[in-house]
Amino acid sequence: MWRSCLRLWDRGHRLLHLPAGNPTTSGRRRPIVVSPARAYVPPTERKRFYQNVSISQGEGGFEINLDHRKLKTPQAKLFTVPSEALAIAVATEWDSQRDTVKFYTMHLTTLCNTSLDNPTQRSKEQLIRAAVKFLDTDTICYRVEEPETLVELQKNEWDPVVEWAENRYGVEIGSSTSIMGPRIPAKTHEVITSHLASYNMWALQGIEFVVTQLKSMVLTLGLIDLHLTVERAVLLSRLEEEYQIQKWGNVEWAHDYELQELRARTAAGALFVHLCSESSTVKHKLLQE
Numbered sequence: 001m002w003r004s005c006l007r008l009w010d011r012g013h014r015l016l017h018l019p020a021g022n023p024t025t026s027g028r029r030r031p032i033v034v035s036p037a038r039a040y041v042p043p044t045e046r047k048r049f050y051q052n053v054s055i056s057q058g059e060g061g062f063e064i065n066l067d068h069r070k071l072k073t074p075q076a077k078l079f080t081v082p083s084e085a086l087a088i089a090v091a092t093e094w095d096s097q098r099d100t101v102k103f104y105t106m107h108l109t110t111l112c113n114t115s116l117d118n119p120t121q122r123s124k125e126q127l128i129r130a131a132v133k134f135l136d137t138d139t140i141c142y143r144v145e146e147p148e149t150l151v152e153l154q155k156n157e158w159d160p161v162v163e164w165a166e167n168r169y170g171v172e173i174g175s176s177t178s179i180m181g182p183r184i185p186a187k188t189h190e191v192i193t194s195h196l197a198s199y200n201m202w203a204l205q206g207i208e209f210v211v212t213q214l215k216s217m218v219l220t221l222g223l224i225d226l227h228l229t230v231e232r233a234v235l236l237s238r239l240e241e242e243y244q245i246q247k248w249g250n251v252e253w254a255h256d257y258e259l260q261e262l263r264a265r266t267a268a269g270a271l272f273v274h275l276c277s278e279s280s281t282v283k284h285k286l287l288q289e
Contacts, residue, residue: 053095062087086275107268139216206272
C-alpha cells in the first residue's frame, strides 16, 4: 500500500507545478450492526468537466484546483485538506478520471467531504463509540461449529490475529460459537476507546469507514498498525464466503467485482487514516517504504 502511495506522491508533485488559477465559486449469521450515515452518497457518474488538476496551499491547508476553479464540498465549503500528501492523493483521483467522472471510485474525495462537512454532526466521542461498537459483533470473533473444515480454517486464520490484538493492546477478546458472540470485557472497550482517542477527527472518519467495510474492529486495528496488508485483511473478513466459493463455485464476474471493490474501499480508508495522522513517525515510515 505504501509503494502505491509513493507512486501517488511522485505523480502528485507533477500536479503541483500546474497553474492553480484564480479562486472562484464552483454458515452462522451474526447480529448486524446498523450504523448511522457516515458519508455522502455521491452521484454515480458525470461527464468530465475540467482539463487540468493541480493543488495549491492556502491559509487553511491544501486545496484542489480543477482548471481555474477551487473544488468545493457538497455544502459549498472550500475543499481543504490538512496535508500535502492527502491533497496529492485526492488530486490523483480527479486526474485519473477519463471522459466520465466516476464518483463511486473516488473514496478519498468522499471521505474528505465527510470530514469537512460532517453531515451527521457527530463528535469525536460519537465516532469512537460507533467504531468500538463493532467489537461486540466482530467478524472474526464469531465461529461456526461445523463443518469441521471451516472450523479449522477459522481457527488457523483468525486465531493468530485475535492473539496479536490481545498481546498488542493487553486486552481479552476471545471468540465464541454462540449467536450472542463472545463477552467482550469492559476493560477491552476502555483500552480500545483510549487508543482511538489518540487519533484526530479526520483519521477517525477513516477508521470507522474501514471498520464498516471489514465488519471487524480487530482486523481494522491490524491493518492500521501495519500488521496486516489490505489484501490479507479483506481475505480474512471474507473467509467464510471464500470457503463457500471454493466449495460451490462463484457467480461469474460478480464475486470478483465485489472483492476488488472491497479492496479498493479498504485501501482508501487505510491510506486516508495514515495521511491524516498527526504522527511524524507514520509520515516518515510512509516515505521510507
